[in-house]
Amino acid sequence: MADASRLTETVQEVLRSLGVDPRLTEGGNRPVRSPLTGEIVAHVHDSTAQEARAAIGSAHEAFLQWRKVPAPRRGEFVRLLGEELRAAKDDLGRLVTIEAGKIVSEGLGEVQEMIDICDLAVGLSRQLYGLTMGSERADHRLQEQWHPAGVVGVISAFNFPVAVWSWNAALAFVCGDAVVWKPSEKTPLTALAVQALVERAARKFGPDAPQGLSRVLIGAREVGEVLVEDARVPVVSATGSTAMGRIVGQKVAARFGRSILELGGNNASIVTPSADLDLALRAIAFGAIGTAGQRCTTLRRLIVHESVYDTLVASLKRVYASVSIGNPLESDALVGPLIDEAAFQGMQKALAEARAAGGKVQGGERFTEGVSANAFYVRPALVEMAGQTGPVVHETFAPILYVLKYSTLEEAIALQNGVPQGLSSSIFTTDMREADRFLSATGSDCGIANVNMGSSGAEIGGAFGGEKETGGGRESGSDAWKAYMRRQTNAINYGTAMPLAQGVKFDIDAPAEDKGSANA
Ligand code: NAD
Numbered sequence: 001m002a003d004a005s006r007l008t009e010t011v012q013e014v015l016r017s018l019g020v021d022p023r024l025t026e027g028g029n030r031p032v033r034s035p036l037t038g039e040i041v042a043h044v045h046d047s048t049a050q051e052a053r054a055a056i057g058s059a060h061e062a063f064l065q066w067r068k069v070p071a072p073r074r075g076e077f078v079r080l081l082g083e084e085l086r087a088a089k090d091d092l093g094r095l096v097t098i099e100a101g102k103i104v105s106e107g108l109g110e111v112q113e114m115i116d117i118c119d120l121a122v123g124l125s126r127q128l129y130g131l132t133m134g135s136e137r138a139d140h141r142l143q144e145q146w147h148p149a150g151v152v153g154v155i156s157a158f159n160f161p162v163a164v165w166s167w168n169a170a171l172a173f174v175c176g177d178a179v180v181w182k183p184s185e186k187t188p189l190t191a192l193a194v195q196a197l198v199e200r201a202a203r204k205f206g207p208d209a210p211q212g213l214s215r216v217l218i219g220a221r222e223v224g225e226v227l228v229e230d231a232r233v234p235v236v237s238a239t240g241s242t243a244m245g246r247i248v249g250q251k252v253a254a255r256f257g258r259s260i261l262e263l264g265g266n267n268a269s270i271v272t273p274s275a276d277l278d279l280a281l282r283a284i285a286f287g288a289i290g291t292a293g294q295r296c297t298t299l300r301r302l303i304v305h306e307s308v309y310d311t312l313v314a315s316l317k318r319v320y321a322s323v324s325i326g327n328p329l330e331s332d333a334l335v336g337p338l339i340d341e342a343a344f345q346g347m348q349k350a351l352a353e354a355r356a357a358g359g360k361v362q363g364g365e366r367f368t369e370g371v372s373a374n375a376f377y378v379r380p381a382l383v384e385m386a387g388q389t390g391p392v393v394h395e396t397f398a399p400i401l402y403v404l405k406y407s408t409l410e411e412a413i414a415l416q417n418g419v420p421q422g423l424s425s426s427i428f429t430t431d432m433r434e435a436d437r438f439l440s441a442t443g444s445d446c447g448i449a450n451v452n453m454g455s456s457g458a459e460i461g462g463a464f465g466g467e468k469e470t471g472g473g474r475e476s477g478s479d480a481w482k483a484y485m486r487r488q489t490n491a492i493n494y495g496t497a498m499p500l501a502q503g504v505k506f507d508i509d510a511p512a513e514d515k516g517s518a519n520a
Helices: 004-018 051-067 071-100 103-122 163-175 187-207 219-229 242-254 277-293 309-322 341-356 407-416 432-439 482-483 512-519
Strands: 030-034 040-044 142-148 151-155 176-182 212-214 235-238 258-262 267-271 298-303 360-362 381-384 400-406 424-429 448-451 485-493
Touching: 004 040, 004 071, 004 187, 030 187, 030 432, 040 187, 051 151, 051 176, 051 212, 051 219, 071 103, 071 163, 071 187, 103 163, 151 163, 151 219, 163 176, 163 187, 163 235, 163 482, 176 219, 187 212, 219 242, 235 242, 235 482, 242 258, 242 485, 267 277, 267 407, 277 298, 277 309, 277 424, 277 512, 298 309, 309 360, 309 381, 309 400, 341 360, 341 381, 341 400, 400 407, 407 432, 424 432, 432 448, 482 485
Parallel strands: 151 176, 151 235, 176 212, 235 258, 267 298, 267 424, 298 400, 381 400, 424 448
Antiparallel strands: 030 040, 142 485, 360 381
């Protein structure tokens, strides 16, 4: 009890220091539970459907103003937001740990990712370029321009409670869009904290930042549905499970909106005979055990060549048996809790299915030493499987690593690609032919393919996302910004003739007076 009240006090202190109005986190209908202890640390207020529609309306009004602000000036707003995030990094990172259960360095890393994408977006605000193309017609110019799209709806998952918003919002703001955010119902506090920082940045920016530029909707799927169904939201970026994306993608498509879907992964690494096993072991441990297996890019399948299988699996078993588990605010454990009981039950179900399919399971049991009995800590599970069947083809959002054996690289790549999801993948090899085969068109079918690295821990400079049931969306770096704008093609005739494309003839007999004026 004493511990429980200490955590609630810490939360209140952090929220105060981040500038969150206490009325938003007290006395509401929705309890917020910290996975660190299972304790309820706040009560937030769900947005009603009516409030959600009003928020979308105010964001639309804001967009009509914001699109007129020059893009580099919009970049200045995002620069100020980056400054706020720098100043708030420790507090916000701690709140991520409390609300999502990440270890402290990962909570801080998540805020660093927000800062990084702000920096990228500031530079981008001077580079929202279009192309010019050679026209087939004389005295004609062909070009494309990129214009702001409108209100961008962001739906995010619990496991990256703030970074996912920033991947979308930092780009959307410089692109001239307003943003309405529906964070996970499991992590509303970090969202309210980010909104407070946005508002602070907006005050510093001045009156050019319209009211309504950034809005947050609190609640579960019902409030998300309002965002998804509203035609004033031309772009919906939704991050979460494939089940959610299947519904959201269809609803947005039904009203001809654009969706950016960032859904589940089932990521694999291939360990070849020439791999540096020491390096591979460290990368595999972070990829599979880090964030307690709750990253979309978490390593879930390890495909190991038969010649190195016994050596690598023996080392992994030692790591799995000894990795430190605990409350990240009270220890420097590498593994924090699962988000809730449902996640724990999901993990146990998958392990039972794996056993039934002949899998050899090490770990996976609930961990209770020195942690709250109301929280769900587990020992990460290593499961040796004879084939890719049963739970292996699904994503279970928990630290379970399935290990499979292979003989030829073709077989390994077929196993790697032989699941419905296509997010992240990697190969450990020192053989350049194997590495480039893996990266080629006949190699990994994922949106992310790494060499001598794990599957998780992407940098913001590249476009992030995956194929197949991962949804096909791309966010963050490269040219992902284009999804937040509308493309316009312009053909400009600077001559006096009116040639038609493809040589089409359509010569009307123009009245003499018109011919005269045309020649004047
Ligand atoms: P979830 O699908 O349960 O919820 C995600 C969000 O969608 C929440 O905000 C939820 O309220 C909302 N939602 C659910 N149904 C909705 C509906 N019908 N309409 C509108 N909104 C709806 O996911 P989760 O448990 O929070 O997160 C874990 C999942 O997210 C995993 O599958 C993980 O792989 C995935 N994820 C993917 C990425 C990526 O970039 N590909 C990143 C992080 C997490």
